Amino acid sequence: xxxxxxxxxxxxxxxxxxxxxxxxxxxxxxxxxxxxxxxxxxxxxxxxxxxxxxxxxxxxxxxxxxxxxxxxxxxxxxxxxxxxxxxxxxxxxxxxxxxxxxxxxxxxxxxxxxxxxxxxxxxxxxxxxxxxxxxxxxxxxxxxxxxxxxxxxxxxxxxxxxxxxxxxxxxxxxxxxxxxxxxxxxxxxxxxxxxxxxxxxxxxxxxxxxxxxxxxxxxxxxxxxxxxxxxxxxxxxxxxxxxxxxxxxxxxxxxxxxxxxxxxxxxxxxxxxxxxxxxxxxxxxxxxxxxxxxxxx
Amino acid sequence: xxxxxxxxxxxxxxxxxxxxxxxxxxxxxxxxxxxxxxxxxxxxxxxxxxxxxxxxxxxxxxxxxxxxxxxxxxxxxxxxxxxxxxxxxxxxxxxxxxxxxxxxxxxxxxxxxxxxxxxxxxxxxxxxxxxxxxxxxxxxxxxxxxxxxxxxxxxxxxxxxxxxxxxxxxxxxxxxxxxxxxxxxxxxxxxxxxxxxxxxxxxxxxxxxxxxxxxxxxxxxxxxxxxxxxxxxxxxxxxxxxxxxxxxxxxxxxxxxxxxxxxxxxxxxxxxxxxxxxxxxxxxxxxxxxxxxxxxxxxxxxxxxxxxxxxxxxxx
Amino acid sequence: xxxxxxxxxxxxxxxxxxxxxxxxxxxxxxxxxxxxxxxxxxxxxxxxxxxxxxxxxxxxxxxxxxxxxxxxxxxxxxxxxxxxxxxxxxxxxxxxxxxxxxxxxxxxxxxxxxxxxxxxxxxxxxxxxxxxxxxxxxxxxxxxxxxxxxxxxxxxxxxxxxxxxxxxxxxxxxxxxxxxxxxxxxxxxxxxxxxxxxxxxxxxxxxxxxxxxxxxxxxxxxxxxxxxxxxxxxxxxxxxxxxxxxxxxxxxxxxxxxxxxxxxxxxxxxxxxxxxxxxxxxxxxxxxxxxxxxxxxxxxxxxxxxxxxxxxxxxxxxxxxxxxxxxxx
Numbered sequence: 001x002x003x004x005x006x007x008x009x010x011x012x013x014x015x016x017x018x019x020x021x022x023x024x025x026x027x028x029x030x031x032x033x034x035x036x037x038x039x040x041x042x043x044x045x046x047x048x049x050x051x052x053x054x055x056x057x058x059x060x061x062x063x064x065x066x067x068x069x070x071x072x073x074x075x076x077x078x079x080x081x082x083x084x085x086x087x088x089x090x091x092x093x094x095x096x097x098x099x100x101x102x103x104x105x106x107x108x109x110x111x112x113x114x115x116x117x118x119x120x121x122x123x124x125x126x127x128x129x130x131x132x133x134x135x136x137x138x139x140x141x142x143x144x145x146x147x148x149x150x151x152x153x154x155x156x157x158x159x160x161x162x163x164x165x166x167x168x169x170x171x172x173x174x175x176x177x178x179x180x181x182x183x184x185x186x187x188x189x190x191x192x193x194x195x196x197x198x199x200x201x202x203x204x205x206x207x208x209x210x211x212x213x214x215x216x217x218x219x220x221x222x223x224x225x226x227x228x229x230x231x232x233x234x235x236x237x238x239x240x241x242x243x244x245x246x247x248x249x250x251x252x253x254x255x256x257x258x259x260x261x262x263x264x265x266x267x268x269x270x271x272x273x274x275x276x277x278x279x280x281x282x283x284x285x286x287x288x289x290x291x292x293x294x295x296x297x
Numbered sequence: 298x299x300x301x302x303x304x305x306x307x308x309x310x311x312x313x314x315x316x317x318x319x320x321x322x323x324x325x326x327x328x329x330x331x332x333x334x335x336x337x338x339x340x341x342x343x344x345x346x347x348x349x350x351x352x353x354x355x356x357x358x359x360x361x362x363x364x365x366x367x368x369x370x371x372x373x374x375x376x377x378x379x380x381x382x383x384x385x386x387x388x389x390x391x392x393x394x395x396x397x398x399x400x401x402x403x404x405x406x407x408x409x410x411x412x413x414x415x416x417x418x419x420x421x422x423x424x425x426x427x428x429x430x431x432x433x434x435x436x437x438x439x440x441x442x443x444x445x446x447x448x449x450x451x452x453x454x455x456x457x458x459x460x461x462x463x464x465x466x467x468x469x470x471x472x473x474x475x476x477x478x479x480x481x482x483x484x485x486x487x488x489x490x491x492x493x494x495x496x497x498x499x500x501x502x503x504x505x506x507x508x509x510x511x512x513x514x515x516x517x518x519x520x521x522x523x524x525x526x527x528x529x530x531x532x533x534x535x536x537x538x539x540x541x542x543x544x545x546x547x548x549x550x551x552x553x554x555x556x557x558x559x560x561x562x563x564x565x566x567x568x569x570x571x572x573x574x575x576x577x578x579x580x581x582x583x584x585x586x587x588x589x590x591x592x593x594x595x596x597x598x599x600x601x602x603x604x605x606x607x608x609x610x611x612x613x
Numbered sequence: 614x615x616x617x618x619x620x621x622x623x624x625x626x627x628x629x630x631x632x633x634x635x636x637x638x639x640x641x642x643x644x645x646x647x648x649x650x651x652x653x654x655x656x657x658x659x660x661x662x663x664x665x666x667x668x669x670x671x672x673x674x675x676x677x678x679x680x681x682x683x684x685x686x687x688x689x690x691x692x693x694x695x696x697x698x699x700x701x702x703x704x705x706x707x708x709x710x711x712x713x714x715x716x717x718x719x720x721x722x723x724x725x726x727x728x729x730x731x732x733x734x735x736x737x738x739x740x741x742x743x744x745x746x747x748x749x750x751x752x753x754x755x756x757x758x759x760x761x762x763x764x765x766x767x768x769x770x771x772x773x774x775x776x777x778x779x780x781x782x783x784x785x786x787x788x789x790x791x792x793x794x795x796x797x798x799x800x801x802x803x804x805x806x807x808x809x810x811x812x813x814x815x816x817x818x819x820x821x822x823x824x825x826x827x828x829x830x831x832x833x834x835x836x837x838x839x840x841x842x843x844x845x846x847x848x849x850x851x852x853x854x855x856x857x858x859x860x861x862x863x864x865x866x867x868x869x870x871x872x873x874x875x876x877x878x879x880x881x882x883x884x885x886x887x888x889x890x891x892x893x894x895x896x897x898x899x900x901x902x903x904x905x906x907x908x909x910x911x912x913x914x915x916x917x918x919x920x921x922x923x924x925x926x927x928x929x930x931x932x933x934x935x936x937x938x939x940x941x942x
Binding site for chain 1: 308311312313315316319320323326327328435436438439440441443444447448450451455546547549550553554557558565568569571572573575577580583584587588591592
């Protein structure tokens with residue numbers, strides 16, 4: 001801690017950022033990351049092969065098997081309509097991942113456009129765009145998504161759009177920060193001097209420097225998108241029943257928590273495990289590939 | 298210093314303006330014709346025209362906005378179609394205090410538990426305690442709060458019967474009953490923040506404890522507890538307050554979910570039922586209150602920096 | 614501290630460091646360092662960056678973390694500093710031994726006024742009342758050359774210049790009249806014009822209080838001008854030690870010569886290193902560590918470690934000048 005002579009002459013932080021390429025593979029160095037990645041891949045596989053691996057249809061009701069606790073026939077129990085929770089949880093992964101992925105795609109694309117515009121325009125246009133980004137950021141993503149849902153209405157497609165739009169703010173901010181950084185670097189200045197068309201500068205010099213950090217952000221934000229979308233469903237204003245959505249299932253089970261706690265707990269743990277896995281993956285990706293380590297974004 | 302504050306305030310007003318225009322636009326974008334809704338199923342074209350004129354809907358957008366903004370600032374937020382109550386009374390005087398109570402109790406919990414936990418794991422760096430705190434911090438930040446709420450209801454409410462699981466009593470009116478009712482919701486909401494503050498405190502304090510002034514404090518005979526709590530923790534205040542300000546949004550959206558889990562009559566419940574009932578004016582009120590709160594608190598955070606870091610007091 | 618004063622002709626030294634070694638992982642940062650500090654004496658530790666000078670000071674203060682410390686450091690009247698329980702060590706710090714750091718700006722807590730940092734030390738270590746401590750603080754500030762002392766007490770560190778900050782550090786370090794002051798390159802972060810002032814201030818203040826001082830420097834010329842004795846360190850080992858004049862004028866170790874020839878100018882931030890590189894801490898050769906860069910190296914130097922040998926060059930026979938070299942000058 002107290003620095004002895006050895007750390008005197010050179011700083012130690014500079015060398016750290018470059019070490020990703022050298023040394024052992026990331027999977028060996030980060031066992032937690034690897035495990036979390038495998039868990040996340042498991043969810044992806046489960047959602048792709050859902051129709052073949054689920055024992056029951058996710059929407060099939062059964063009067064004989066209502067609110068049964070976990071058993072051999074129904075490993076995770078059944079809900080108040082006798083629907084098999086395991087099958088619904090597996091199909092739920094489909095919805096969670098699809099909503100997460102597509103809404104982040106919308107958010108990242110929108111953020112890229114707004115961020116590029118804000119970073120490259122300068123002057124009062126930049127000021128206005130920045131205040132616009134600020135005002136989007138002034139609302140937490142869930143509240144913003146609620147507002148969009150109010151206009152759009154409910155349904156899977158609406159949730160994707162609402163969550164996607166609510167994510168534009170944070171994406172735009174990071175894109176703008178990256179653009180600003182590239183802009184001041186000499187090669188872009190030089191390209192301007194040589195009177196290369198503006199679009200070409202953006203395409204050749206700015207985009208490549210912005211896309212990579214953006215991809216890192218996408219990995220990190222997928223879990224946020226999944227959380228917000230399942231929150232919407234939990235509030236009863238997102239996906240509509242009988243869609244096997246985790247948030248919806250948790251909300252349905254809430255009323256029965258005193259005598260059938262598995263109804264909420266099972267889809268809840270599926271969601272929690274995915275979110276934890278994604279957050280470990282996100283942390284790993286950020287620490288590994290983001291030299292700036294944006295704090296608190 | 299003063300100039301900086303003024304610039305910051307100006308910026309804040311600009312953001313508030315944009316938010317208000319956007320949330321006014323929300324009303325305009327919303328599907329359905331408000332006049333039609335107000336008139337019901339049977340009406341004459343004349344009645345329709347006169348109501349349009351009465352509501353000022355034939356005016357240009359900016360005029361309508363100015364009219365709306367003026368009313369909004371004066372506390373005239375319109376009337377609910379469904380409940381036929383004044384929205385300002387419902388949203389500002391009834392729902393907002395519930396949300397603020399829940400949010401402040403959760404924040405207090407989070408700081409009182411998170412900071413000591415973070416300090417301990419920074420001091421006991423690389424021990425079993427630190428590893429345990431790290432696992433807690435990771436799960437705590439990723440765990441969905443509404444699930445946690447249900448689990449807490451199930452465990453403390455149903456299994457142990459220790460706490461009430463529903464209903465709200467204001468702690469400002471009946472302190473102990475209020476506290477009793479708010480403990481489980483606050484615990485639910487604060488878990489994310491405890492975890493986050495633990496993580497942040499640990500990371501920043503480890504950095505601070507490597508600073509030469511910490512070694513210098515030890516060198517002049519300061520006892521260990523003073524070195525950590527007086528010289529160390531004092532210097533993490535600024536990053537902590539900054540992050541808390543930025544994370545206020547997460548706190549507010551957490552209250553929305555927690556209120557639904559525990560049936561608390563706050564902004565969250567108000568928003569949810571407004572969305573289901575298509576009461577855009579109520580949604581608008583909720584959006585405006587949340588945004589104003591967030592922007593206002595972050596302005597305060599920014600203006601408080603000179604208090605937290607003396608070096609900023611002399612900046613031009 | 615207690616007990617009847619004995620009337621010995623040669624007084625007991627204040628500090629005897631014996632075989633002080635510091636390991637950090639596989640790296641051996643200090644290797645069996647021996648040194649003695651007499652009462653009221655000023656001892657200079659000289660060497661390049663990385664030689665282990667600052668490590669000695671931090672190890673003596675018990676502030677070295679993440680490293681394994683071996684050996685003994687007998688402080689007169691107290692016992693072995695290196696094996697003292699931390700509670701007792703905390704009581705010694707500031708009262709019997711204190712330290713001045715390289716960069717005063719970084720060694721003062723930015724969140725508190727300089728007065729508060731000084732006064733809290735006075736109150737805790739000397740048990741003074743708030744008012745007495747404040748009066749004492751004003752006196753101390755004046756004595757280290759801070760004008761308008763009363764007003765400066767309520768200044769935050771960032772409001773003071775580098776020189777002023779270091780004066781404040783001197784005042785804090787000497788606040789409780791310690792017996793031993795460790796000054797760890799106290800001028801390396803300062804402007805050249807102020808460096809000499811601060812060095813003079815530290816020396817005059819310690820001498821006025823009859824305290825001893827270990828001065829960590831990398832400037833041999835400055836060391837010989839200002840200190841009584843010099844210890845030259847190379848790669849964690851003592852290569853030459855003795856009275857300042859002897860080490861400067863009658864040096865025997867080739868490394869001391871190189872040090873002398875490279876810096877004769879006060880204020881050089883870093884040495885122009887002699888040819889070749891210092892062996893890294895985790896791959897030290899079995900022989901003399903300087904052999905790789907030494908113009909006088911013999912085959913024996915690479916194989917066998919030279920012991921510290923007395924240099925019998927004394928004028929009056931009382932000098933403890935010694936060096937570690939197989940082929941001395």
